Amino acid sequence: MQHVTAAADLCGMPVTLSPSDAFGGDLVRLEAFYRRPGFIANTWRGEVGASRESLVRVPPGSAPDGEVPPAYPWHTC
Numbered sequence: 001m002q003h004v005t006a007a008a009d010l011c012g013m014p015v016t017l018s019p020s021d022a023f024g025g026d027l028v029r030l031e032a033f034y035r036r037p038g039f040i041a042n043t044w045r046g047e048v049g050a051s052r053e054s055l056v057r058v059p060p061g062s063a064p065d066g067e068v069p070p071a072y073p074w075h076t077c
Contacts, residue, residue, distance in 0.1 A: 005037050009059045016042065016053035031055070 008015045017039070019030035039055040 001034075001037050005057060008057070012059050012062065014051075014059065014062075015039075015057045016051040016055065018052075018054040 005015060017034065019025070019027055019034060021027050021030075034055055037057065038060075039057045042051060042054055042056040044051075
């Protein structure tokens with residue numbers, strides 16, 4: 001996870017995901033695991049142009065603390 005978030009930070013890209021219990025995982029533990037590297041609830045989920053995933057991690061300094069920008073730069077680096 002550190003490699004993924006470090007690469008995303010270098011490119012200024014958000015990382016989104018949705019933990020699932022489909023393979024026997026515990027959702028509470030999965031969400032706690034993803035919050036440690038900085039993932040927060042995607043409050044823009046369902047808005048036009050926003051990710052459908054339930055958690056998002058934005059690069060440090062790209063948005064106010066605890067706030068997710070409404071539009072994501074979906075380009076590759």
